[in-house]
Amino acid sequence: MTTPLAAKIAREYGTPCAVIDMDRVERNIARIQKACDDAGVANRPHIKTHKNPTIARMQVAAGAKGITCQKLGEAEIMANAGIDDILISYNLLGEEKMARLGALQAKANMTVAADNSTVVAGLPKAAAASGRPLSVVVECDTGRKRAGVETPAEAIALAREIAASKGLEFAGFMLYPTETGWAEAQKFYDEALAGVRAHGLDAKIVSTGGTPNLVNLGKLKGGTEHRFGTYIYNDRMQVAAGSATWDDCALHIYSTVVSRAAPERGILDAGSKTLTSDTGGLDGHGLILEHPEAKIAKFAEEHGFLDLSRSNTRPNVGDVVRIVPNHVCVVVNMMDEVVMVRGEEIIGTLPVAARGKLR
Amino acid sequence: MTTPLAAKIAREYGTPCAVIDMDRVERNIARIQKACDDAGVANRPHIKTHKNPTIARMQVAAGAKGITCQKLGEAEIMANAGIDDILISYNLLGEEKMARLGALQAKANMTVAADNSTVVAGLPKAAAASGRPLSVVVECDTGRKRAGVETPAEAIALAREIAASKGLEFAGFMLYPTETGWAEAQKFYDEALAGVRAHGLDAKIVSTGGTPNLVNLGKLKGGTEHRFGTYIYNDRMQVAAGSATWDDCALHIYSTVVSRAAPERGILDAGSKTLTSDTGGLDGHGLILEHPEAKIAKFAEEHGFLDLSRSNTRPNVGDVVRIVPNHVCVVVNMMDEVVMVRGEEIIGTLPVAARGKLR
Structure with missing residues (x-):
């Protein structure tokens, strides 16, 4: 048939x-924006699923604070399309990437993630090229064993390194809790936050992620925004x-x-x-x-x-x-x-x- | 390091x-061409691995008879680059594809595969659009349970359907024997060949495939050509x-x-x-x-x-x-x-x- x-x-x-089906796309955008609004958490959709600036602009028009990208090349396309607030949720490394990040930061408000000192040591070059401070969040591993510092103590130390680096601003924490790991994430975050506060820093951005974490949206006390990706189209x-x-x-x-x-x-x-x-x-x-x-x-x-x-x-x-x-x-x-x-x-x-x- | x-x-x-590494690419091209020459089998490399017309032309310049593509869109790019002898080793179906195949056949010598009557029934449209006969090989399943007719009797019946179709020419058989299944492939082919000969047809093209079948090259008595793909780059x-x-x-x-x-x-x-x-x-x-x-x-x-x-x-x-x-x-x-x-x-x-x- x-x-x-x-x-x-x-x-x-x-x-x-x-x-x-654009009716469904629009419905998905509205549904997740409402869920974020209801939970009092900003929406920062991950464009990895659609990879299209028109849909990214629809997400922003519906109320998203900004977007998330995983790669510089994605962010370049989105910034060229006028998206102004972009988180690259990834450790960026190397001269070639620092030059491109600097050029991006000159035209859009960029935030990048870091989980180690080598990455942090490279970022001032990008900030210098852009002529303005670059926001950096500390990626914390709260159970996935992917990227992210493994302990609050490491998170605090890295936050201080960022704050002490020329041209960098410590912006907060990025977490990607497992669907059942939000209590552990809370514990990690609370300890990391107390630690940075003890050193005169604060977390403007506390970002969680994942479409399957819709059921947990708003659960992290202190969480400021969430990165939904797959929800735009959904799948099996x-x-x-x-x-x-x-x-x-x-x-x-x-x-x-x-x-x-x-x-x-x-x-x-x-x-x-x-x-x-x-x-x-x-x-x-x-x-x-x-x-x-x-x-x-x-x-x-x-x-x-x-x-x-x-x-x-x-x-x-x-x-x-x-x-x-x-x-x-x-x-x-x-x-x-x-x-x-x-x-x-x-x-x-x-x-x-x-x-x-x-x- | x-x-x-x-x-x-x-x-x-x-x-x-x-x-x-182009030194290795050239060495791979030469090595497989020599293997084909030594085995007395024509080389019809599958471009699915490199998807690049420059490399396809290098393969032809080194002695390949023509190329193999899996998709019309691949063949269009290769024909536009001047490759003149192209096998699409795939069942092509539907108006949109028949129009494109007709346009392709008007500028390059195309052969396509078929394993069922529905596909054969569609192909005359493409032949008519091109204004000249279209070669069709019968794809035979010799153990992979992928595409291909399952018995010599079906192969013979389909060959006769092709030969009786306006604008189509029965060109031979396409097989993709498993690495250990060449004896079965021989039996299948011998029976199919005898069957079509009994009906006044013959197989100009008898095509085998697969880089892992390098060890079996030339083993099929009556085989005329082989489709090597991965050899251009190789892998784990x-x-x-x-x-x-x-x-x-x-x-x-x-x-x-x-x-x-x-x-x-x-x-x-x-x-x-x-x-x-x-x-x-x-x-x-x-x-x-x-x-x-x-x-x-x-x-x-x-x-x-x-x-x-x-x-x-x-x-x-x-x-x-x-x-x-x-x-x-x-x-x-x-x-x-x-x-x-x-x-x-x-x-x-x-x-x-x-x-x-x-x-």
Whole structure:
């Protein structure tokens, strides 16, 4: 079964094709802004999911304080589009990056994260190039074992290093608590805050993150803002985490069934170069709306292997199906543009402008 | 430890950055061309790995008969660059694709694969648009359970359908034998060939595929050409498969260590948006040349999680390391360009021109 819209998408753009429903996008923006407003926490959406300045401006117009980027190249595109308050939630290092950060800070209000002295030692060059102070938050590891200092004592020491560095301003703390780790995050933050206060510093920005942490929004006493990313489109992981419903999933991959060599299997024209090998910890690689019992069992680069053994209705060769991906952030990153629709109407395309900005 | 070249790459381009050594690329091209010549099999390299017309032309100049593409968008870029003999090893379906295939066939000699009647029924439109016959090979499944007809009888029936279709020419068979399945492939092919001959048809093209099948090259009696893809750069999977050595790995990802929050772990600035979540069935996500005992244990989108527990020497924050990826084809597909070097000298950049051509 191919819906009329799917047939139209296939005819006009071909498949595989990413399609976003702008009604849902707008609803997601409004829903999360309201959640932030209700919780008394500023909204600083992470653009890693959409990578598009038009959507970033919609988020800001709806009330977001600023945005979050992970890479300098993303921030450059957003600053060029007029976004003025940007947090790069990442350790930036090296001459090449310091020159670019300096140029950025000359035209937008930048804040960057740091979790070690080597990073802090490099940042004054960027500040000097921009001619004005650069805000730096200390990234704290509150359970993910990713980046971030591991103890409040290290956080305090790094905050003091930042404050003592020419051209840098200690701006606060950045945390990314696990969904069950907010009590530990509170303890870490309270201790770090008391420590910096004892040295005459204070935290203007206390930033938490993660769309699955929607249920915890506002829980951190002293938290000032939250970084939501995936909520703009949502995906199978967010539905599994309880932070979105299937109706909140604004992006679908339209894919054609190109082979049905045996009754219990089929091949989609979307493989790991479209949907990626990122399972997000889930079984199968996406939900096919027309065949929810079908399993996207594995991928070759351009082939999606369909296991139809549990499906009562099975697609035919030529059918165009709609897939909710497991992890939408990495899927959007595979393509140069997405097609915008409202309900059944095609509106046009939106470039994934910050895609491929590895650095 | 950062090599002088790595320091230069970081300074000039920043990290993460894909770097290809053109000496190795040329050596790989020569090595596989010689293997094909020695085996008496034509070389039809798959451009999915490099996605670049300059390298495709180097492959043809070295003796390749033509190239293989998986997507129309890739073939369009290669045809525009003057490549004249292109196999699209994929079932193409739908009006939009038939119009593009027709336009392509008007300017280059195209061959396409088909494994079912629906695909065959669509192709005459493309042939008609081009004004000349279109070659079609029957894709045969010889063990991968991907695309391909499952029996010689189906292959024969489909070949006859092709031959009876206006504007289409039955050109032969396309197989992708598993590394241990060449005897079965031979049996399948022999039976299919005898069948089509009984109906007055013949197979001009008998195409096998896969870089790991280097050891089997020439084994299929009647085989006319082979599709090598990954050999152009090679990767950890090819080394594991025995089809390449570490010295044949022409592409390295240069990545900076951005965090070392604890003695036994670290963070690279290359995550799943650079190296992808495709493990290729291997443990860990790449070999770090400077720290071969280190394990890239997992990814966030922009973070590579380093497990250093088995490493005697451990990198410092700011070190730039070189990584041989597990599966280079999907890694190249993440970026818009790669940097070319010869030994220690930077030559320039090469666009990944056919990247993101999902359709």
